Amino acid sequence: MTEAYPPRGRVDRERIQRAVREILVAVGEDPEREGLLGTPRRVAEAYEYLFSGLREDPLRHLQVGFMEDYRDLIIVRDIYLASLCEHHLLPFIGRAHVAYAPRGKVVGISKLARLVEGYARRPQLQERLTSQIADALYEGLGSRGSLVIVEADHSCMTMRGVQKPGSVTVTSASRGIYREDGALRSELTDLILRGREI
Ligand SMILES: Nc1nc2c(ncn2[C@@H]2O[C@H](COP(=O)(O)OP(=O)(O)OP(=O)(O)O)[C@@H](O)[C@H]2O)c(=O)[nH]1
Numbered sequence: 001m002t003e004a005y006p007p008r009g010r011v012d013r014e015r016i017q018r019a020v021r022e023i024l025v026a027v028g029e030d031p032e033r034e035g036l037l038g039t040p041r042r043v044a045e046a047y048e049y050l051f052s053g054l055r056e057d058p059l060r061h062l063q064v065g066f067m068e069d070y071r072d073l074i075i076v077r078d079i080y081l082a083s084l085c086e087h088h089l090l091p092f093i094g095r096a097h098v099a100y101a102p103r104g105k106v107v108g109i110s111k112l113a114r115l116v117e118g119y120a121r122r123p124q125l126q127e128r129l130t131s132q133i134a135d136a137l138y139e140g141l142g143s144r145g146s147l148v149i150v151e152a153d154h155s156c157m158t159m160r161g162v163q164k165p166g167s168v169t170v171t172s173a174s175r176g177i178y179r180e181d182g183a184l185r186s187e188l189t190d191l192i193l194r195g196r197e198i
């Protein structure tokens, strides 16, 4: 039977614990040794937190807004971001820069960071994460345009595999006026990435 996606309710902690115990046995560890006794429980708790975005609709953070006659630019830069790549379930960590031009409604700036977290706390692809935030700010909020840049370091490229520490993956998604107008988009991208002119 297919389980509902996205899932509802709480994570199945018992199931995670059983799986973690199995992994420990499979790699040749002794899950009964003292240091590992609490590990399945700790991992289950950690996963509950790290995957909590699967159980929320991040758009809810954009619901409380203020009607404000401000149509220009809002940028929140350097929002710390930690997610798990869906291929290896290893962390990718970096920063999100989020910008939008409102159409009558602005939201509290902390809600932009909550939006990023909601989409980050699930098995992710950096490209999808970037698009989801941009879509939320454009369609969800009903803004004139949005631009989101994510810069991240993928552990699956540093701890294992190709092993390239220091490589940074940069993704950018634009919507509305920033997608339509290339000059506007590059001006904003410069502003975000140089980050010193404001
Ligand atoms: N495009 C994209 N790729 C990602 C992201 N996170 C991880 N990857 C890549 O996903 C790919 C999975 O490739 P596979 O060949 O199936 O897996 P693999 O054998 O473990 O690949 P290597 O990492 O090259 O050893 C790898 O190239 C990862 O670097 C992401 O957010 N976006």
Ligand SMILES: [Zn+2]
Residues within 6 Å of the ligand: 085, 086, 087, 088, 089, 090, 154, 156, 157
């Ligand atoms: Zn990966």
